[in-house]
Amino acid sequence: MKADIGFIGLAVMGENLVLNMERNGYTVAVHNRTTSVLDAFLTGRGNGKKLIRAETPAELAASLERPRKIMMMIKAGPAVDSLVESLLPHLDKGDILIDGGNSNWEDTERRVQALAEKGILFVGTGVSGGEEGALNGPSIMPGGAEAAWPEIRDIFRTIAAKAPDGKPCCSWMGPGGAGHFVKMVHNGIEYGDMQLVSEIYWILQELLGFSPADMHTIFSRWNGGKLDSYLMEITTAILAFNDSDGKPLIGKILDAAGQKGTGKWTGIAALTEGTPLTLIVESVFARALSAQKEDRVAAHAVFGAPERSVAGDRVKIVDDLHDALYASKIVSYAQGFELMRSASETNNWNLDFAEIARIWRGGCIIRSVFLDSIAQAFSENSDLANLVVSTRFSAELKAADAAWRRVVSLAVANALPVPALAAALSWFDGYRSDRLPANMIQAQRDYFGAHTYERTDSPRGEFFHTDWTGHGGSTTSRTYTV
Numbered sequence: 001m002k003a004d005i006g007f008i009g010l011a012v013m014g015e016n017l018v019l020n021m022e023r024n025g026y027t028v029a030v031h032n033r034t035t036s037v038l039d040a041f042l043t044g045r046g047n048g049k050k051l052i053r054a055e056t057p058a059e060l061a062a063s064l065e066r067p068r069k070i071m072m073m074i075k076a077g078p079a080v081d082s083l084v085e086s087l088l089p090h091l092d093k094g095d096i097l098i099d100g101g102n103s104n105w106e107d108t109e110r111r112v113q114a115l116a117e118k119g120i121l122f123v124g125t126g127v128s129g130g131e132e133g134a135l136n137g138p139s140i141m142p143g144g145a146e147a148a149w150p151e152i153r154d155i156f157r158t159i160a161a162k163a164p165d166g167k168p169c170c171s172w173m174g175p176g177g178a179g180h181f182v183k184m185v186h187n188g189i190e191y192g193d194m195q196l197v198s199e200i201y202w203i204l205q206e207l208l209g210f211s212p213a214d215m216h217t218i219f220s221r222w223n224g225g226k227l228d229s230y231l232m233e234i235t236t237a238i239l240a241f242n243d244s245d246g247k248p249l250i251g252k253i254l255d256a257a258g259q260k261g262t263g264k265w266t267g268i269a270a271l272t273e274g275t276p277l278t279l280i281v282e283s284v285f286a287r288a289l290s291a292q293k294e295d296r297v298a299a300h301a302v303f304g305a306p307e308r309s310v311a312g313d314r315v316k317i318v319d320d321l322h323d324a325l326y327a328s329k330i331v332s333y334a335q336g337f338e339l340m341r342s343a344s345e346t347n348n349w350n351l352d353f354a355e356i357a358r359i360w361r362g363g364c365i366i367r368s369v370f371l372d373s374i375a376q377a378f379s380e381n382s383d384l385a386n387l388v389v390s391t392r393f394s395a396e397l398k399a400a401d402a403a404w405r406r407v408v409s410l411a412v413a414n415a416l417p418v419p420a421l422a423a424a425l426s427w428f429d430g431y432r433s434d435r436l437p438a439n440m441i442q443a444q445r446d447y448f449g450a451h452t453y454e455r456t457d458s459p460r461g462e463f464f465h466t467d468w469t470g471h472g473g474s475t476t477s478r479t480y481t482v
Contacts, residue, residue: 002065003029003052005155008083009073009101010041013127016134017073017100020159022049029054029063033074057083061090068095069152073127076103076261084111093119096148100127102262105177105184105269112144112176121145123152126183128364129161137161139364140170141186141356143179143349161363169359174349181269181343182356185336188266188280190366191259192332193231195283195420200325201235203407207310207414208317212248216240222322227329229368257287266339273342276430277335279328282423306415317410323403328424330397333374334387335427354378388431397428450476 004026007018018041021028029052032038042053054060061068068091072083080099087097097120099108108124115122122144129138140160142149149172160170173179204210204218216239223232243249263284270277289296310317337353344351357375361367377390387393408425411418430436445451450472452463465476 001027001052003027003063004065004069005029006031006054006060006064006068006070007073008032008060008070010037011073012131013100013134014073015041015045016131017071017127017138017159018051019045019049020135020137021155022046022051024158026050026155026158027052029060031055031057031060057086058090061087066092066095067121067151068092069098069155070096071098071100073100076101076107080107080111084115088118088120091120094121096121096123096145096151098123098125098142098148098152099180100125102126102183102187102260103180104261104265105179105181108144108177108180116145121148121151123148124177124180125156126179126186128183128186128360128366130365133161133363133365137169137363139186139359139362139367141173141179141182141359142170143173143175143177143182146172146175160359163358163361167358169362169364171352171355171359173356174344174351176347176349178344178347178349178351181347181349182340182351184262184265184269185340186360186364186366187262188277188339189332189336190231191263191266191283191287192280192335192420193229193329193366195286196279196325196328196332196424197231197235199411199416199418199421200321201239203321203411203416203418204318206416207308207410208314212239212250218318222325226370227322227326227368230365231368254293255290256293257290259284259287263287266336269343270339273339273346275335275339275342276427277339278423278427279332279335279420282419286417286419308414308416310410310414317406320403320406323400324407324421327397327400327404327428328421329368329370330388330393331424331428332420334393337374337378338386353384354382386431388428452476 005021006029007014008031010018010030010032018028018030027050030038030041031054038053042051052063054063060070070087072080074080074083080101080103084097097115103124105124112122123142124144126141127134127138137160140156142152142156156170157168160168163169173182201215204215216236219232219236219239223236238250241249243252263280267277267281267284270281340351340353354375357371357378361371373392374387377387377392378384384390388397404425408418408422411421442453446453446465447468450465452465454460454462455464
């Protein structure tokens, strides 16, 4: 008996994806670098399943139907290159390698091109959903060598989550590193969403004095409306979870957040593309600041605790928090899709933004009820410059505007850090401004470096230089971007 697909890497995501495939009728050959992990899986959760043990890459390749399909779920970086090299001697032209980890999209671009020269089809695929999603149906975002898609499509769409309308949450993203880029941006939006929720939680607790039980009730109510999402759902569950002593566990968790790189890569991509991903980048920096726990404790000893007070109707404040969270959430997605649009144009990927929104409706960490509205917005206008100017979202941002400002003002007045909420609002104010103070920046650049400027009374693309001091030369610096 030959296996339908080979799988390498049996950590949390890997073993659950294998079980998902097997449950859906596929025979899977499994391999892991650490033999003890392979043993534990095959004698444990994998016992009695349609699985084939492969001790080596050679055994794995020999156990597969042609063309061979091998999916890797291992640590990003050099480990992927090393594994690919170990597999190549055992592969033939037309065989397919799939990297399902969170690899850097630029690495995937390189691997697609390099392996194409050897006749091997390489696919970089984003997989989102965590442990539960991997087992029961994740959102899957493959891209790379398009000739591989007909060979892997049925497997991927079968194991993928199903959206509320029954459609599988899996579509081909595009060539090269498109799949991993989309997954990277997905994770960037995830960073933004998580930071926004944490800031609202902090205001509720530190300023309004709500208990975890109180907040559980609030978040549960919100999750029944337009904030309905997986992250809201699990936040509700977390707030209701008690430790062994009967006290809320959330209060015992150290305030130092970890990260694995996709948020950072999203920020780097935004800087490269010149796309203002302010909320998402602030969310990455917020995690970095949280990790400076000891330094923050020392600074607290120097500056002391700020005095905090709040007046007014707390019910109204809670309503404001709901609207501020929703408005900022719109910005988080808007920034992410703007980055994907820019990268798609730069790399000629031709990303389908409506389809991306559709496959994020189920399985993935950022699934939310309003992804249907995002899909609709892009279906109605595929050339939409930014989600915030669409009919629905522009109306909702206008409706939330006053509450959004009250929340940010309240937090700032009480020394509560809200970098994501504030960054979202500041970006919104900048994006909707027909004029910004960048004219002063251009004047300064021209003054000290002869970088030139455009004029409001001349056509775009025509540049000028002023001898500001009266003793400068006429030579100017060329305009370019690196």
